[in-house]
Amino acid sequence: MDVRNCRSCGRLFNYMGGGINICPACREENEKKFQNVKEFIRENPRASIQEIADKNEVTTNQIRQWIREERLQFTEDSDIGIECENCGATIRTGRFCENCKNTMANALSKSIEKPKAPEPPKPAKKENKNKMRFLEK
Ligand SMILES: [Zn+2]
C-alpha cells in the first residue's frame, strides 16, 4: 500500500497510481468545482478567467490547468485565451497554437532524419535499407 500526503489538503490517503497526488475527497471537491466552472462558462461565455475564478472560488491557475488539459473549451468569439507555450499566441484550449502544433509535428518527423541533410527523405530511406541489408549479411 502506498500512502501519500494529499497535495491539496495535506491529509494522508491511499495512493492509487496514475500520478494523482490528491485525496479522493479533494478530487471530488475539485470535480464539483470543475462542473461549476463549466456551467458558469456556458452561461457566461464572455467572462474573463479572473471573473470565473472569483465567482467559483477557484484559482486562475486551476482554470488555466483545466484549459491546458483541454477539459475547458471556449468559443471562437470568446475573449478568454491562454498563451501558446511556444510562441505566446492566444489559444482557446490545449498548450500550443495550431501553427506551433504543425511546426512541432514537422520537426518531430524531421528529427528522425539528420536535421541538416537537405535531401528528400526517399534516398535516405534507401540508404537505411542498404545498411540493414549489409548488417544482415
Ligand atoms: Zn485532500
Ligand SMILES: [Zn+2]
Ligand atoms: Zn504558438
